[in-house]
Amino acid sequence: MTDLKDAATQVRLNAHAPYSNFQVGAAIRAASGAIYQGCNVENVAYPEGTCAEAGAIAAMVAAGERIITEAYVVAGSPMPVTPCGGCRQKLAEFAAHDVRVTMATTGGVEQVMTMADLLPGAFGAAHMETTS
Numbered sequence: 001m002t003d004l005k006d007a008a009t010q011v012r013l014n015a016h017a018p019y020s021n022f023q024v025g026a027a028i029r030a031a032s033g034a035i036y037q038g039c040n041v042e043n044v045a046y047p048e049g050t051c052a053e054a055g056a057i058a059a060m061v062a063a064g065e066r067i068i069t070e071a072y073v074v075a076g077s078p079m080p081v082t083p084c085g086g087c088r089q090k091l092a093e094f095a096a097h098d099v100r101v102t103m104a105t106t107g108g109v110e111q112v113m114t115m116a117d118l119l120p121g122a123f124g125a126a127h128m129e130t131t132s
C-alpha cells in the first residue's frame with residue numbers, strides 16, 4: 001500500500017488546478033501489479049477538466065491493462081477525498097465490487113471503502129442484456 005500512497009502523493013504535485021486550487025492525485029494498481037498515476041487537469045473551459053482518477057485509468061488502459069485491483073486517492077482536504085460520482089462509475093468499469101479504494105488527506109488521514117460501498121446498485125453490463 002505504501003507504494004500506491006507514494007505514487008498518488010507524488011503525482012498530485014503535478015496536478016493542473018489553477019481554478020479550484022484543489023490538487024488531487026490518484027494511483028491504481030492493475031492486475032499485472034503495475035501502478036498507474038493520474039492527477040486532475042483543469043481547463044479554463046471548466047467542464048473540460050478531468051479528474052485524477054480518470055487520468056490514472058487512461059494511463060492503465062493505454063498500457064494495455066483492464067483490471068484494477070486497488071486504488072488510492074489523495075488531496076489536501078480536511079477529510080479524505082472521495083471520488084466524484086462520474087469517477088465512481090469510471091472506476092467500476094475496471095474494478096470489481098470488492099476492490100478497496102483508499103481515500104486520503106495529505107495530512108495522513110485515510111478512509112477505506114470498497115467499490116460496492118462507493119457505488120451501490122451500479123449500472124453494469126448485466127443491465128445491457130436485452131430481453132426481447
Ligand code: THU
Pocket residue numbers: 017020022024039040041042049050051052053073081082083084087
Ligand atoms: N477532483 C478529482 O480529481 N478527483 C476527485 O475525486 C474529486 C475532485 C478534482 C476535479 C477538480 O479539478 C477539483 O478536484 C475540484 O473539484
